[in-house]
Amino acid sequence: MPEKEKLRIDKYLWSIRMFKTRTLATDACKAGRVKLGGANIKPSHEVKMGETYHISKGPERKVVTVTGLLENRVDAKTAVNFYRDDTPVEQTTGFKSMFHAPVLKRDRGTGRPTKRDRRETDDLKDNFFDKAEEEED
Incomplete structure (x- = not known):
């Protein structure tokens, strides 16, 4: 080249x-x-x-x-x-762990999520990533 x-x-x-x-x-x-x-x-x-x-x-x-x-x-x-x-290995594995986040699925035919459902989903996601950051520190 x-x-x-x-x-x-x-x-x-x-x-x-x-x-x-x-x-x-x-x-x-x-x-x-x-x-x-x-x-x-x-x-x-x-x-x-x-x-x-x-x-x-x-x-x-x-x-x-x-x-x-x-x-x-x-x-x-x-x-x-x-x-x-x-x-650094810590940063590499930290980035990869984001792809192992919980996948939230809704049952087919249950319709759109309500505002309450959406808040619960967001809280689950936020708590997961906050715990991952604490483990890195």
Whole structure:
């Protein structure tokens, strides 16, 4: 794959498949969801080998170290060779546990939930995620 000496952070994050489009990568940089040493960086920031970036994508947090510069987007198996994922295990398992949230189902034919039903459902969901955050601390 062609490597480049100078590369923008938004293009790099798109090429290693952290974001689906380059526009999403640019927007994440502008919104302060991509950090270098705790400081927000602009989409035009020049990527250097060995730099460590903290990336937030919704509830997911990633710590990525640059091991190679990649100008064009490639398949996922190849893209893994151009960065090292240094995300702590606690954060990785915490993110995955969100997918094991209780699934609330209603019986078929019971109609729309009432306001009371909705409040009970919201309370169950809120309590589940509050307990998960306490376990992480």
